[in-house]
Amino acid sequence: MNHPIGVIDSGVGGLTVVHELMRQLPKEKLIYIGDTLRCPYGPRPKKEVKKFTWEMVRFLLKKNIKMLIVACNTATAFALTELQENLDIPVLGVxxxxxxxxxxxxxxxxxxxxxxxxxxxxxxxxxxxxxxxxxxxxxxxxxxxxxxxxxxxxxxxxxxxxxxxxxxxxxxxxxxxxxxxxxxxxxxxxxxxxxxxxxxxxxxxxxSEETARETSTILDVHHLLNIEEKIPNHQFYATGNLNIFTKISQSIFKYENLGKLTIENVKI
Incomplete structure (x- = not known):
């Protein structure tokens, strides 16, 4: 299935998971959203973290994702079970x-x-x-x-x-x-x-590595692996300023040919 995998994080940190997903699953298109505007999540109350997490998830669901990866430990700790119980796609935390x-x-x-x-x-x-x-x-x-x-x-x-x-x-x-x-x-x-x-x-x-391995296994079990050979066009979104987000993205991915990449600002 050529639908994308959605990845969420409180900021730029989840890009380390995305990098490993790209490496282990080179045919898969990834859509990433980092909530850089409201980062960090760590000091925030559980209720607020869950609210922000659901806002990112709803944004990705509109992109018709086939699987969700919660690449944020705080969001995983506070919201993973609720996401798994309420979504009809596979959901994996870190x-x-x-x-x-x-x-x-x-x-x-x-x-x-x-x-x-x-x-x-x-x-x-x-x-x-x-x-x-x-x-x-x-x-x-x-x-x-x-x-x-x-x-x-x-x-x-x-x-x-x-x-x-x-x-x-x-x-x-x-x-x-x-x-x-x-x-x-x-x-x-x-x-x-x-x-x-x-x-x-x-x-x-x-x-990151173990999460990518588990993603591959889950996609295989659910018959969701993409079999198309074309180079994926990954989409990265940030809710805050793009300057540092773009700089860190480029430093992580610049040496490897892991598909096309677009970076945009978004309000959720």
Missing amino acids: IQPGARSAIKATQTNHIGIIGTEGTIRSEAYPIALKSIKANISVSALACPLFVPMVEQGILSGEQAENVISDSLQTINKDDDMDTLILGCTHYPLIKETIQKVMGKDVTLISS
Whole structure:
């Protein structure tokens, strides 16, 4: 089926998931909307996050999408179940795939999670991890400064390193923690600096690859895979200023031929 896959996020972070979807599913057209105007979602009340999430979803449903990916951990934590219960298309979040990847990676049975205030407050990751492996040890830390920094386009350098180092001081003291889940899709954009601060012995887990693999499986099971050979024309939308959104998009996708791409501003 040549209908597009819809992807939503609070801002630019979900582009890390989109990149992996493009790589693993090169025939699929993607329509992405990032709510850059109202980002970040992490400090917002659950009711507000759900309202904003549904506004993005309704925008994508008008595009006749065949599957929805919630590429925002906060929206996944607060709205995924409701979306799955009310939509007649497959809906996938990023928390369960990230939890599975972390379980595979850990050797010490101690996993750390960093995310927005909303994601950490929801305890969605500890619940997901313990549903897979009951005796797992979990340390969680909210990092509210990361998303605003990324949305400003500050992805590396002294300022980024200082913010990340200060934010991760507490969780970096857990000696036997060998795996850290980047529990926000913005965080892979600053992954190199996070790795530098945490040290080479800690494996960083992004849910992007696992989410793309699960998307492929779901499309296959539901007979929704696109079999057309033509190059897809991906559409990206942002609710706020396009300058930084476009800059980050170009930095992620510029070296690869992953289809045609248009970027537009939208009101929802």
